[in-house]
Amino acid sequence: MKDKILITGGAGFIGSRLARKLLGAGYGVSILDNFSPQIHGGNRDLPEDLRGHAELFRGDVRDVSLCERALKGSQVLVHLAAETGTGQSMYQVRHYTDVNIGATASLMEIMLAGNTRVRSVVVASSRSIYGEGAAKCSEHGTVYPEMRSSAAMQKGDFEPKCPICGAATSMVSTPENAPFHPSSLYGLTKQVQEQMVLMYATTLGINGFGLRYQNVFGPGQSLKNPYTGILAIFSNQARADKPIYVFEDGLESRDFVYVDDVVEATFRAVEAPPQKPAALNVGTGVATTVSELVEQVIAFFSSKSEVTVTGAFREGDIRHSCADTTQLERVLHYKPTWTFEAGMREFLGWAESQALEASNYERSLDELRSKGLMHG
Numbered sequence: 001m002k003d004k005i006l007i008t009g010g011a012g013f014i015g016s017r018l019a020r021k022l023l024g025a026g027y028g029v030s031i032l033d034n035f036s037p038q039i040h041g042g043n044r045d046l047p048e049d050l051r052g053h054a055e056l057f058r059g060d061v062r063d064v065s066l067c068e069r070a071l072k073g074s075q076v077l078v079h080l081a082a083e084t085g086t087g088q089s090m091y092q093v094r095h096y097t098d099v100n101i102g103a104t105a106s107l108m109e110i111m112l113a114g115n116t117r118v119r120s121v122v123v124a125s126s127r128s129i130y131g132e133g134a135a136k137c138s139e140h141g142t143v144y145p146e147m148r149s150s151a152a153m154q155k156g157d158f159e160p161k162c163p164i165c166g167a168a169t170s171m172v173s174t175p176e177n178a179p180f181h182p183s184s185l186y187g188l189t190k191q192v193q194e195q196m197v198l199m200y201a202t203t204l205g206i207n208g209f210g211l212r213y214q215n216v217f218g219p220g221q222s223l224k225n226p227y228t229g230i231l232a233i234f235s236n237q238a239r240a241d242k243p244i245y246v247f248e249d250g251l252e253s254r255d256f257v258y259v260d261d262v263v264e265a266t267f268r269a270v271e272a273p274p275q276k277p278a279a280l281n282v283g284t285g286v287a288t289t290v291s292e293l294v295e296q297v298i299a300f301f302s303s304k305s306e307v308t309v310t311g312a313f314r315e316g317d318i319r320h321s322c323a324d325t326t327q328l329e330r331v332l333h334y335k336p337t338w339t340f341e342a343g344m345r346e347f348l349g350w351a352e353s354q355a356l357e358a359s360n361y362e363r364s365l366d367e368l369r370s371k372g373l374m375h376g
């Protein structure tokens, strides 16, 4: 009998695909999820193909006795349940802290109590722990810029600056030994989750992985959540021919990694033989600008959406993000295989087949504006 894997947040985008992969490989799977309405709308059940195959613990990851029951009999914990909106985290401070840090703390206490047989914990960390990450200064080489200043961005100056001489930098990929430097509360909670899991994995003498996912995309991602998922937001707007607002000058970039690559990396972490706890980037090492992304979305849907590059910016946003994948290849022997274009075809084709959601996008921007977290 193969191990039993508990996936918290297993009804979500990455978790449900991981559950399928694990079930297909013969593992037992249980899922703990509260079907958060912000993500699932009115849908309160697992995808049909998982029903009856994965054991479901319906409820909140902050519920300690539910977590105790769910962890009993599991050999691996994949902890994905989290609040995930970068902008929203900046004003829902207490809630994000409770869900992302508090619940992780309870899970660690349950394992420390010694009533479980968990041999490995994998936690979803994030690129956001790096803040601006690594950059290149023509004078000082690789540097780690501070958070960008509002004053500079108000003047349309968006590139991160060298912390030594103040000159504009250019983007390079960020390795795992870059300093922690989150610029949002979400990023801070991901940092603490990751460090907590790696610390207690070491204490318990079990495997521990903090997988620093870049921007994950693909079929099944929430089209309902206006607080997260730039691709989902833009494709909803494009399908409805509604305006698309691009922040900054559109040249901000992200490392978009296709969900199957993320699932494969996570699966390999589950299967990894006993080893030292590790934090690993999970991305492609290729950066795509937001303007390039919008172009592809508009072209796919032949959309009449008006695209405005607004110069506006949000507190907590970073300029560029791109993963150095050397450690992922070394430790989990995996290099993502999906190109951005191939992944986009899958995602946009799927999005087109979904019911068009009523858009809360404008409302989510108004919320940020009213709290002084969006400028312009």
Ligand SMILES: NC(=O)c1ccc[n+]([C@@H]2O[C@H](COP(=O)([O-])OP(=O)(O)OC[C@H]3O[C@@H](n4cnc5c(N)ncnc54)[C@H](O)[C@@H]3O)[C@@H](O)[C@H]2O)c1
Pocket (backbone or CB within 6 Å): 008, 009, 010, 011, 012, 013, 014, 015, 032, 033, 034, 035, 036, 039, 040, 059, 060, 061, 062, 079, 080, 081, 082, 083, 084, 099, 124, 125, 126, 127, 212, 213, 214, 215, 216, 217, 221, 222
């Ligand atoms: N998708 C990305 O681009 C990305 C990037 C970096 C990190 N991550 C991390 O990966 C993990 C999974 O992300 P995803 O994209 O699948 O998100 P998702 O929103 O699709 O899934 C999260 C799941 O967690 C559940 N959940 C939320 N709060 C909960 C609570 N209090 N109790 C129980 N369940 C709860 C939700 O109902 C949902 O099913 C998250 O921890 C996220 O921070 C995602």
